[in-house]
Amino acid sequence: MEMLLNEYDMVVGAKFEDGTIQDYVDDKNTFGLVRIENHTANWFLYNDLDSDDESKKLYNEVIKKEHFIHDEHGEKIVIFNKTGKKTYEDFLKKINAYIDDGLGQII
Numbered sequence: 001m002e003m004l005l006n007e008y009d010m011v012v013g014a015k016f017e018d019g020t021i022q023d024y025v026d027d028k029n030t031f032g033l034v035r036i037e038n039h040t041a042n043w044f045l046y047n048d049l050d051s052d053d054e055s056k057k058l059y060n061e062v063i064k065k066e067h068f069i070h071d072e073h074g075e076k077i078v079i080f081n082k083t084g085k086k087t088y089e090d091f092l093k094k095i096n097a098y099i100d101d102g103l104g105q106i107i
Helices: 053-062 088-100
Strands: 002-005 011-016 019-022 032-036 039-046 067-072 075-083
Touching: 011 088, 019 088, 032 088, 039 053, 039 088, 053 075, 067 088, 075 088
Parallel strands: none
Antiparallel strands: 002 011, 011 019, 019 032, 032 039, 039 075, 067 075
16 A cells, blocks of 8 residues: 655555545545545444544444444444445455554544
8 A cells, every 4th residue: 555645744545556545535534435446435433432522423323324334342444425336345455454554543
């Protein structure tokens, strides 16, 4: 993965072979975007105890609609607004690779 930096040289995402991932794409900095070829999904990290009020509000809205949650010991990767034919698992693999590379913003 190749880092994407903002004007302050802070990591805000990454490029990979067939797409990109961004930490935040909304004005409240609550969720990101992952793109694989021409398929997209929004995502964010969530923890019941440590997430801020905006993330809790978003989480409560997202779980009422189509979504996917991968829970690892209370740390949740929430994926929603999926477009295209890629599976939630395909998006999860890219998000996990991003986080495992130490590039992703942790809650």
